Amino acid sequence: MAVTIKDIAKLANVAPSTVSRVLANNSVISEKTKKRVQKAIEELGYHPNLNARSLINQTTNAIGIVMPDSASKTFQNPFFPEVIRGISSFIHTKEYSLYMLTGETQEEIYNGVVKMVQGRRVDGIVLLYSRIDDKIMHYLIEQDFPFVLIGKPQNFAQEITYIDNDNYSAGKDAADYLINLGHRHIAFIGGNPDLMVTKERLSGFKEALKNAGLEIPEEYICHMEFLQEGGKEAVEQLILLKQPPTAIVVTDDLMALGVLSTLSEKGYNVPDDLSVISFNNVIFSEISNPPLTSVDVRIFQLGYESAQSLVEKIKSPNLLPKNIIVPYKIVERQSCKTPK
Amino acid sequence: MAVTIKDIAKLANVAPSTVSRVLANNSVISEKTKKRVQKAIEELGYHPNLNARSLINQTTNAIGIVMPDSASKTFQNPFFPEVIRGISSFIHTKEYSLYMLTGETQEEIYNGVVKMVQGRRVDGIVLLYSRIDDKIMHYLIEQDFPFVLIGKPQNFAQEITYIDNDNYSAGKDAADYLINLGHRHIAFIGGNPDLMVTKERLSGFKEALKNAGLEIPEEYICHMEFLQEGGKEAVEQLILLKQPPTAIVVTDDLMALGVLSTLSEKGYNVPDDLSVISFNNVIFSEISNPPLTSVDVRIFQLGYESAQSLVEKIKSPNLLPKNIIVPYKIVERQSCKTPK
DNA sequence: AAATATAATGCAATCGTTTGCAAATTCCAT
DNA sequence: ATGGAATTTGCAAACGATTGCATTATATTT
Numbered sequence: 001m002a003v004t005i006k007d008i009a010k011l012a013n014v015a016p017s018t019v020s021r022v023l024a025n026n027s028v029i030s031e032k033t034k035k036r037v038q039k040a041i042e043e044l045g046y047h048p049n050l051n052a053r054s055l056i057n058q059t060t061n062a063i064g065i066v067m068p069d070s071a072s073k074t075f076q077n078p079f080f081p082e083v084i085r086g087i088s089s090f091i092h093t094k095e096y097s098l099y100m101l102t103g104e105t106q107e108e109i110y111n112g113v114v115k116m117v118q119g120r121r122v123d124g125i126v127l128l129y130s131r132i133d134d135k136i137m138h139y140l141i142e143q144d145f146p147f148v149l150i151g152k153p154q155n156f157a158q159e160i161t162y163i164d165n166d167n168y169s170a171g172k173d174a175a176d177y178l179i180n181l182g183h184r185h186i187a188f189i190g191g192n193p194d195l196m197v198t199k200e201r202l203s204g205f206k207e208a209l210k211n212a213g214l215e216i217p218e219e220y221i222c223h224m225e226f227l228q229e230g231g232k233e234a235v236e237q238l239i240l241l242k243q244p245p246t247a248i249v250v251t252d253d254l255m256a257l258g259v260l261s262t263l264s265e266k267g268y269n270v271p272d273d274l275s276v277i278s279f280n281n282v283i284f285s286e287i288s289n290p291p292l293t294s295v296d297v298r299i300f301q302l303g304y305e306s307a308q309s310l311v312e313k314i315k316s317p318n319l320l321p322k323n324i325i326v327p328y329k330i331v332e333r334q335s336c337k338t339p340k
Numbered sequence: 341m342a343v344t345i346k347d348i349a350k351l352a353n354v355a356p357s358t359v360s361r362v363l364a365n366n367s368v369i370s371e372k373t374k375k376r377v378q379k380a381i382e383e384l385g386y387h388p389n390l391n392a393r394s395l396i397n398q399t400t401n402a403i404g405i406v407m408p409d410s411a412s413k414t415f416q417n418p419f420f421p422e423v424i425r426g427i428s429s430f431i432h433t434k435e436y437s438l439y440m441l442t443g444e445t446q447e448e449i450y451n452g453v454v455k456m457v458q459g460r461r462v463d464g465i466v467l468l469y470s471r472i473d474d475k476i477m478h479y480l481i482e483q484d485f486p487f488v489l490i491g492k493p494q495n496f497a498q499e500i501t502y503i504d505n506d507n508y509s510a511g512k513d514a515a516d517y518l519i520n521l522g523h524r525h526i527a528f529i530g531g532n533p534d535l536m537v538t539k540e541r542l543s544g545f546k547e548a549l550k551n552a553g554l555e556i557p558e559e560y561i562c563h564m565e566f567l568q569e570g571g572k573e574a575v576e577q578l579i580l581l582k583q584p585p586t587a588i589v590v591t592d593d594l595m596a597l598g599v600l601s602t603l604s605e606k607g608y609n610v611p612d613d614l615s616v617i618s619f620n621n622v623i624f625s626e627i628s629n630p631p632l633t634s635v636d637v638r639i640f641q642l643g644y645e646s647a648q649s650l651v652e653k654i655k656s657p658n659l660l661p662k663n664i665i666v667p668y669k670i671v672e673r674q675s676c677k678t679p680k
Numbered sequence: 681a682a683a684t685a686t687a688a689t690g691c692a693a694t695c696g697t698t699t700g701c702a703a704a705t706t707c708c709a710t
Numbered sequence: 711a712t713g714g715a716a717t718t719t720g721c722a723a724a725c726g727a728t729t730g731c732a733t734t735a736t737a738t739t740t
Contacts (some may be wrong), residue, residue, distance in 0.1 A: 002458065002726095004653040004726055004727080005724090005727060005728095006726080006727095014689075014690085015689065015690045015691075016690090016727080016728090017689075017690060017691080017692095017728075017729075018688085018689060018690075019727095020727065020728055020729080021689090021728090021729090023727095023728095024728085028687075028688065028689085029688070029689085030687080030688060030689090033688080033689080045458075046458075047454060047455060047458030047459055048458075048459060048726080048727070049395070049458075049459060049460050049725085049726050049727065050455075050459035050460060050461050050727095051392075051395045051400070051459075051460055051461075051725085051726080051727090052391075052395050052695090052725070052726035052727035052728090053726080053727055053728080054724085054727095055389070055391045055395055055694095055695045055696065055697090055725090055726080055727075055728095056390040056613065056695045056727055056728050056729090057391050057695085057727085057728075058695075060391070062439075071425065071428060072425060072428075072429060075421050075422075075424065075425045075428075076418075076421070076425075076623055078416075078421075080417075080419065080421065081415050081416070081420065081421045081510075082415075082416075084415065084440075085411065085412060085415045085416075088411060088412075088415075088440075088442045089412060092442070092443065092444075092448075097439065097440075097441070097452070097456075097461070098439065098440045098441075098442070099402075099437065099440075100424075100437075100438045100439075100440050101426075101437070101438075102428045102432070102434075102438070103711065108432075112437070114387060115387060115390075116437075116570060118342065118385075118386075118387030118389075119341070119387055119388060119389060119390035119391075120389050120390060120391055120696095121390050121391075121437070148502065202681090212540075221675070222725090257624075257627055260627075261627060268681070283416055283623040283624075284597075284623075284627065284628075286602065287624065287627075287628055287629070288624075288626075288627055288628075288629075289627070289629040308459045326573055342696095344695095344697085345695055345696065345697065345698095346696080354720085355719065355720045355721075356696090356697080356698095356720090357698075357699075357719080357720060357721080357722095358718085358719060358720075359695095360697065360698055360699085361698090361699090361719090363697095363698095365697085368717080368718070368719090369718075369719085369724060370717080370719090373718080373719080388696080388697070389695085389697070390697095391695085391696080391697090392695070392697040392698090392725085393696080393697055393699095394725095395695090395696080395697070395698095395725045395726065395727090396696085396697050396699090396724075396725045397697085397698075397725085398697050398725080438693050444681080460726095566708035644738075
């Protein structure tokens, strides 16, 4: 049987309440008994039962992180370890711990979230994605449960604390980058169109082309899975067009990898025959062949800041929502070039 | 205020104990009241408070996963997301949830572990690494707390449930692979020498060279960080030797990446000037330049099986320990070749 | 030494469940 | 109708902490 506060009390010859107070470093306890109790704690190797504590305090000192659905696929994307790293890094300074929720379907995750929330397992939640019309987000709002969003919410932007890049501008900049290189036929390969990132980057992309007076044939816009295979499929379609693009904006490095390898299989050279720019600048974008020009969105910082905002929000629930926009930067490598 | 079992009881006009029993689907409750209670639960959107439950049941339905120290670095290695994916995938079928523990120093993690364990936050733990003389493992053994190890324990192998590859043989096979290609000067770049993986792969490596009657100059054995930089440093030392190796065994793909890029910086061609074989076969090993010949250790399966063993162990604590050896396979790509 | 003020401790209720046991209800046979 | 068994339900004590309030011990003043 585990050692409880009562055991300490008995050993130190005080009441449990006294022990509790020395644990809380309550100043009302005399130095003498404080010492005595601490010795007992030391001796028995006591550690408070966190469940009991949570029960009475209505607080857990844990935060939950919710991954997008089909975790089994999505976790392959180095984006996620990197955000988590950022989150971890912050919460560690605040003595919070980390609950992780994954799942294959949205339904499964939704159930996990209500269990977490109503079961009082965590004090707050960070959503690692922003999906259009997301049931989970609605639920959290309705429950008035502390949460922050990595990404931009579709609605209620004023009422939600979120951490994001300016993905619209980033999409625009990426496209402009290619336009400035002289490209006139630029395609877009995006991930799940229900995700706000995809949407935003796409509208930025379109805006840039429009400003430059360029056409956007419908077939130039593809939406695929956020994985290598997604990139592969998209490329296979694009190169069959009568007027294939000379450049592609890809919304995710992992997809870009698929693009690259498929292109090389089919005998195309990047960047000589086709330029590719992508997003996230994850660890392997510099080691691909050729190294990818990619928009660095500072994933770690997204994670770190989101955790920070969440903890703030937990501590002061009626703080006003805030939005943090993390800067991005195009890091140029060797996958883009002026077209022939 | 959250809705509790008492609210349900009041609404359904029964005692809390009755509600509890229908929740547990206790057969002693009549169909009629069961229906009534369920309706009330539905109506108020009740979900049990998990802390209260844990407190009385002495069980949490959560497992903890413990990362190696310096999480901020180590998490960059795709090995970890992939094990976690395996773990997640299993525990999801069992309605367990996931606690994640990271930290910069071993001390920090140790404290996290005792907090988790004594604080009764989790029912069991999976250690994602095996370190020589690991304080945390000793603690878990001493506390008789359910845990499993990914990797091979240094001692007590009989008393600990662990999931591992046969890293000794894998190291041997990797070296033999190079030997069979005709290499006579083979170096070894390993990660932290305190980790059992490193140790085992190294002894396999040595055995192979010994059997082939090859020398192993001391400078041929390097121990570095499990990161790209580690690979970089090692290479810089190796190429300065009067007799530089013609092939290298690297114990981790990420390090191998550093090896590859450094080699190419210095004007060496892989595999023409130097062969490289590494371990883990993580996602990017096929997209590096050149694609890496790597020993696939089935990371996902390591995770999946470990979770399964842990849950078994939690449910039947006096089950005998067992060891699961997951098969590995060398997947040949383009980083190895017969020396000139 | 008594009265009062102050500091230190303890009592007991509480958080939201579960569960052994007692009490109440229903059922059936007489 | 009545007794007794079988079926349902409720009471109350846990689980291990925290905390407002009462109480006791100590210090201060007269």
